[in-house]
Structures are given as C-alpha cells and as structure tokens.
Amino acid sequence: MVGLPVNVGSGQIRIYHSSVRGFVLETSFGVTVRADWPHIVRITAPSTYSGTLGGLCGNLNGDISDEFYTPDAVLLNDTQLFADSWRDGSLSAHCEDPNDSWEPGHYQNRSQFIEHCSIMAMHDGPFAECSRVMDPQQRIADCVHLLEQTQGAREALCEALRGYTLLCQQNGIAVEEWRSATHCGKHPTCPANTHYEVCGTSCPASCPSLSFPFQCTLQCQEGCQCNDGNVLNGDRCVPPTGCGCYHSGRYRQAGERFWHGEECQFLCVCDGITGNVHCTPSSCSEEEVCHVLDSEYGCHPRPNARCSASGDPHYMSFDGTYFDFQGTCRYVLATVCNDTTGLPHFQVDARNEAWHGLSVAITVEVFVNVSGHLTRNLPLLLDSGRVSVYSSAQYIFVSTDFGLSVSYGGSWTLNIIVPADYSGVTCGICGNFNGQSNDDFMTPSGALVRSADQFGASWKVEDELPCNDGCGNNCPLCQDQTTSRSLCEIIRSSQGPFSFCHVYVDPQAYFEDCVFDVCLSGNRNDVLCRSIQTYASACQSNNAVIYPWRESASFITCPENSHYELCGTDCGHTCSSNIDASCEHTCSEGCFCDDGLVRSGGLCVSVDQCGCLYDGFYFNVRIKTLF
Known part of the structure; x- marks a missing residue:
C-alpha cells in the first residue's frame, strides 16, 4: 500500500488523486487511466498502439466491426461470450454479478426510461453543447438498458448521466447543471470538508506539498471538491496541518509511527505540522522480529x-x-x-x-x-x-x-x-x-x-x-512425468483456484511433491486429489483464500447428515461447548454437519442425541462406563 501522489521510475508513471473519489494514472508513453469510483473507468492510448491491443476496449485499429476478438483471436458476435473470454485473474471462474443497493421502482416503464435518459440529446438541455460534438445515442441506449436492469432505480439514471458528464468534461466540453432536472439532487451528498461543484478542478491541492504535485493538464470535472482552506489527503479533505510526510519515497500520515533501517534500527514518527519525520534509535524486542507483514515493514511478534x-x-x-x-x-x-x-x-x-x-x-x-x-x-x-x-x-x-x-x-x-x-x-x-x-x-x-x-x-x-x-x-523413480506434471499444474497456476495463496505459501515444493506421488502411483486420481488437498490445507492454515478446485472425479462423498464445504468449521457446532473455545477457527474443507445438527465424535446428531463430557472425557449417549 502506497499513499498518493506517487512518482515512479523518474516520472515514467505518475499516480495522483483527481478528486475525492477519483484518481489518474499517467505514463510517459502516453497511456492514461482515469477512474472515478465506483462505476467509471476511462483508458486512453496513443495511436502507436493501433492494432496491437486486446481486451474489452478493443484493438484500436479504427474498424468497429472487429472489436469482439477473444484472446484466441476468434471473432465473436455475442457480447456476453466476448466479455467472458477476457475474464482474468484468480477470480475469473468465480465472478458474481454486482449487487448495488439501489432502490428499484422510481421510474416505472421503458417510456419513462427513454424520456429521462434522452436529456443527453436535448437541444436546449444541460448537455446541448456536448451532444452536438459527441453523439449521445449509444449512451442513451446504455442508460435505458441500465434502468431496465435495475428496475427503474433513480441512482442508475444518475450514474449514467454522471458518466456522460465526465466524458464531455474530459474532452473539454462544458456541461450545465443537470442534477435538479433529473431528481439526482442539485447538491449530492459529499464527505466532510467538501462541497459539490459542476465544474471543479481535476488538479486539487494535496498533501504533503499543499499544491498539485505535477503540471496540470486536466479539464474540470463535476463532483465533490475540498472546501477552502483544506487540501486533499488521500480520499479526505483536511487542514494543511493534517497532512503527513514524505519519507524514503513513501507518504506517511500525520502521527504515523513506523520502523526504518535494514534491521529496524530506528523508530520514526511523522510530524503533520512541520511535514518532517523524526527518527530515534530503537530495536525489536526479544519477542519480535523485523520483517514485512501485511505490506508493513517493522517489528512484528515472532510467528508460530x-x-x-x-x-x-x-x-x-x-x-x-x-x-x-x-x-x-x-x-x-x-x-x-x-x-x-x-x-x-x-x-x-x-x-x-x-x-x-x-x-x-x-x-x-x-x-x-x-x-x-x-x-x-x-x-x-x-x-x-x-x-x-x-x-x-x-x-x-x-x-x-x-x-x-x-x-x-x-x-x-x-x-x-x-x-x-x-x-x-x-x-x-x-x-x-x-x-x-x-x-x-x-x-x-x-x-x-x-x-x-x-x-x-x-x-x-x-x-x-x-x-x-x-x-x-534405491528409491523408486518415475521416468515419464509429463501427465503428472500436467495434472498437478493446478497447484501453481497463476490463474488457478490457489493463485491468491501463492504469496502466503510457495506452491513449488507442493507441486514437485504432487508430481512425484502422482507419477509413482501411475497417475491415480485419489493420489492427485490428496496431493492437491495438502496444498489447500496449507493455504487455509495461513488464512489464504482458495476457490473450488474439486471436479466430479475428486469430489468428497460425505457421511449421512453432513455435506461438503470448501471453507467450513465445526467451531460452535459440536456436542461439547468446552471444546469450542480451543478449536481451530481457521476454516478447512471437508464434511460438516447439516443445519440443525452438531458433531458427536464422528457422527452428526441432533442436540438431544449428544453424549456427556465427564472428567474431560466424552461419552456417547447410552454408553455404560465403570469408574
């Protein structure tokens, strides 16, 4: 985690806040990314990339008829298939539809949707100047579609119009006040120490320099702006005395304490009033070790x-x-x-x-x-x-x-x-x-x-x-590991269900173990599943997120009254509440009792079928024991 603004590679990459909710990434080679949370991202690229790009934004070759190319260079005519083909990263197989908490029903039918979205094309409306330069018809169609998807939510209309507003403004075209005419609120809610402007600066004064850190080339934009006397500090507006400090290329918040030196020889604190960092000699205690934990360098408790x-x-x-x-x-x-x-x-x-x-x-x-x-x-x-x-x-x-x-x-x-x-x-x-x-x-x-x-x-x-x-x-060797290496690749795949775990548990040794065991067994499926499960268990022991990996051939068959969970726990679901206090609270995959049942030894039973804990020993119900 790095505070903004930041200048990387002697100016090759610059990242800074353009507003309370927006940021800009600029590169020396002409690519720019502008994001305005939570729904707007805009990417610009120079003509030198013509015909060389891929992804949802197309190939930049000037021909709109061939935009839907997949990563495998197959041209599709289905937008959903095209979009799905560009799913990327560890979550690509586990995407969920967004769940915006927008209240439906403000607008009732398609005719109302079209009427309100068409404000973008009104000749005497707030977008009149922009609509003469940038055809709004596709934006209107997108707006209507969004209202249909959200069952007429007012926020959907407001976000669609906001997107067109920013597009117009980023192209240097003025937009008049539009929110009051669309029930989007003439003065939308802004965070503390900020106010709304239709055309506010995209180059706000920010910490720690108390000015915009780079040459400003951006057009104005609508949104929340810092009140007079305040400057942008991350996503908050604060008085200048609330700014932090730059130290060793990293921005620190006012009052933030942090360690410095190869062996944590100094404990430092940021003085928000002066913008200076003060460091004093120090060291880790015997119960601590100097290393990086959760992206933070310093003295941390010695790990188990x-x-x-x-x-x-x-x-x-x-x-x-x-x-x-x-x-x-x-x-x-x-x-x-x-x-x-x-x-x-x-x-x-x-x-x-x-x-x-x-x-x-x-x-x-x-x-x-x-x-x-x-x-x-x-x-x-x-x-x-x-x-x-x-x-x-x-x-x-x-x-x-x-x-x-x-x-x-x-x-x-x-x-x-x-x-x-x-x-x-x-x-x-x-x-x-x-x-x-x-x-x-x-x-x-x-x-x-x-x-x-x-x-x-x-x-x-x-x-x-x-x-x-x-x-x-004389240990046995497996000469042809081709099949086993292919089967075990799921463990270390950068796009696989364990990729989020790789930063916590190095997959290479587990992969090699899997290859050895699976190959030696003649590529048996049960050995493969147990080998993969070993890595899954190591990941979950480190609280790392994993995603479903078992297919039908390796799925676990659970006993009566239980079911499979990828990340479950018996804590709080046993016949012995005394055990729950000390049970492992990191989740694991396996079979867990169905709802309403609890674990009694190796069985899942109703609470009234639980046994007894006597002198620390658990006895099943109706078991006679001599003492």
Whole structure:
C-alpha cells in the first residue's frame, strides 16, 4: 500500500488523486487511466498502439466491426461470450454479478426510461453543447438498458448521466447543471470538508506539498471538491496541518509511527505540522522480529512455526527445509530439547509404513505426548482443559493451552504448529526452529549431517515392529512425468483456484511433491486429489483464500447428515461447548454437519442425541462406563 501522489521510475508513471473519489494514472508513453469510483473507468492510448491491443476496449485499429476478438483471436458476435473470454485473474471462474443497493421502482416503464435518459440529446438541455460534438445515442441506449436492469432505480439514471458528464468534461466540453432536472439532487451528498461543484478542478491541492504535485493538464470535472482552506489527503479533505510526510519515497500520515533501517534500527514518527519525520534509535524486542507483514515493514511478534509431513512422506521443517525421508519406523518429529527452558514439554512421534509394497512410506500413526492419556471417543479435555482433542472435517486436532497444535488427516497430511516461545529449543525431524534452514539436519547427539536418510534414522524411536530407515540410493523413480506434471499444474497456476495463496505459501515444493506421488502411483486420481488437498490445507492454515478446485472425479462423498464445504468449521457446532473455545477457527474443507445438527465424535446428531463430557472425557449417549 502506497499513499498518493506517487512518482515512479523518474516520472515514467505518475499516480495522483483527481478528486475525492477519483484518481489518474499517467505514463510517459502516453497511456492514461482515469477512474472515478465506483462505476467509471476511462483508458486512453496513443495511436502507436493501433492494432496491437486486446481486451474489452478493443484493438484500436479504427474498424468497429472487429472489436469482439477473444484472446484466441476468434471473432465473436455475442457480447456476453466476448466479455467472458477476457475474464482474468484468480477470480475469473468465480465472478458474481454486482449487487448495488439501489432502490428499484422510481421510474416505472421503458417510456419513462427513454424520456429521462434522452436529456443527453436535448437541444436546449444541460448537455446541448456536448451532444452536438459527441453523439449521445449509444449512451442513451446504455442508460435505458441500465434502468431496465435495475428496475427503474433513480441512482442508475444518475450514474449514467454522471458518466456522460465526465466524458464531455474530459474532452473539454462544458456541461450545465443537470442534477435538479433529473431528481439526482442539485447538491449530492459529499464527505466532510467538501462541497459539490459542476465544474471543479481535476488538479486539487494535496498533501504533503499543499499544491498539485505535477503540471496540470486536466479539464474540470463535476463532483465533490475540498472546501477552502483544506487540501486533499488521500480520499479526505483536511487542514494543511493534517497532512503527513514524505519519507524514503513513501507518504506517511500525520502521527504515523513506523520502523526504518535494514534491521529496524530506528523508530520514526511523522510530524503533520512541520511535514518532517523524526527518527530515534530503537530495536525489536526479544519477542519480535523485523520483517514485512501485511505490506508493513517493522517489528512484528515472532510467528508460530509449522512443520508438515505429507504424501510418502515429504517433510517441511519449522525453518522451511523441504526434504524426503522414506523410513518405515517410528520417529520423533518434534520435542523440547532442553527441559531447563521452563517451557511445557511435549513430543510428537509418527510411525510410517511402506506404501503399496513400494520402498516409499506414508504416515500411518501419530503419537502426541502432552498428558499421557489414551482415549477412544472424541472430543475430550485433559488436565483441566489444558489439552483438547477433537475432530473437524477430515482432521483430528490436538490443541494445548501453551500453543502446540497437531492436526492429522489420516496417512496423507500431518501438521505441527509450535508458538514462538519454542524458537531454538525444539529438535527432531522438524528441526530446531531457530530461523536458519542450514542447520536443520541435527542428530540427537548434536552432530550436523548432510544426508536426509542419516538424519531421519537418527531420530528413530525403538519399538518391536519390523521396519527400515529408508530406501537410500534405491528409491523408486518415475521416468515419464509429463501427465503428472500436467495434472498437478493446478497447484501453481497463476490463474488457478490457489493463485491468491501463492504469496502466503510457495506452491513449488507442493507441486514437485504432487508430481512425484502422482507419477509413482501411475497417475491415480485419489493420489492427485490428496496431493492437491495438502496444498489447500496449507493455504487455509495461513488464512489464504482458495476457490473450488474439486471436479466430479475428486469430489468428497460425505457421511449421512453432513455435506461438503470448501471453507467450513465445526467451531460452535459440536456436542461439547468446552471444546469450542480451543478449536481451530481457521476454516478447512471437508464434511460438516447439516443445519440443525452438531458433531458427536464422528457422527452428526441432533442436540438431544449428544453424549456427556465427564472428567474431560466424552461419552456417547447410552454408553455404560465403570469408574
């Protein structure tokens, strides 16, 4: 996020406010974008682009008969198909029709629509001078169509006339006052410290210079203007003393505090009265780290760390090291290395076994040691609520009051989250959580090894089951990955359902894991779905938005009394209200109880069929237990 005005590339791109609700983007190569929220955008391009453009605005070749070309160079005669062909971005498959809250019925029928829209063509009307130069007939037709779509909403007429007004004014043609004659309000509502003008400046004085920052070449426009004695500060009009400061190429609001320096060595504040920035030496606390979070650079609380095991199995350590280890024994994934730290102790183990007789493995059991209890029914609370265990969607969760969270999706996905307090004191296959990925392969003896097999084997937990410590140099390879790469491409596609997640979770490692697993399985659809679901789960764990990705072949069949949701939660919908307080509030995809039902273990039941929570343990209804 950058405050306006802004000058990029030594004047190659300039962006500034032209009014309270409008902005302009100008380029040194002649392309200009003008937007006036919420409904008007105008783009101009020089003749040097003749015949080279594409999109809803056409190709700029001077021939209006060939405007409807698709990105694939197919000429259509259907406007809807043409427009749909240019859908772009992550939301292209999930667009929704706008829902303007305009009250319908002000104008009753088509004849009224035509009558009021035709004010644009009246020879003695407010648009008379403009209509002699710019034919309004297409604008009138668009206006009538808009009124039909909105069932005669007055605001629809006002927006259509406003659009024609700005078009006329941007071409240097005067427009008379038109709002009172059309019931659009002679003085429309404007924000604080502003007033309406039919022909106000498009080059308003703005912060922080208290003048227009560039040479003004724009015509006047109708809209809300700052009152005398005020200047534009973003989308608000303020006294000059309410302006902010420019610092290191960025505009800061008055009173805004921010960090500066490569390691956050300075804490700065903007003095709105003088326009100066004052910085004092400072640093992040031990509980903080200097980095960019939500587009803001500075000291932020140390983030939790996440370790995962997925597929056959692919590991990601707390510090982001990706590696494969195919051992089929029981191994320590994460534990506290130094019990003298004063932190609550925990240990998470996982047991793997060979997958379909191959020399690769999958996780089949997870052991979480925080309380020493064994239970059959879920949910349950242990140690006076310090530990809760419950199921939601396709996962089993173990959650503690000290921040440890373990989720297991059944052989394919295991996630361990530890709080920042454990930074530098964990060990196991998940690593030491010290922010350095180059020392993750530390054995229990403290030796740093290079081999993933040697590292993984060092964390083996002895038991009586036969097992081996990986395939070494004999791991199976899949020679032809063409099909699997094509199938897995959805994970990293910039136009796909996960593209909004890419900035939160790098898709490349998940894509490579998917290719390996799917190819090794012979391109099995169930393996593909689980691989994609692994990335979907990682996205949702980071609160990233994803969009529907399952097709009929990979759709989840839900048990009785439940249904599939892409982003659902059982929080507040279980038989145990005690569990709800600690349940995972980030959504996940899976099966959730139908309306009016709640989760009882693995079933969805009516509230009167709920069991009982006794001494932290959940018992199904009509179950007899001896104490």
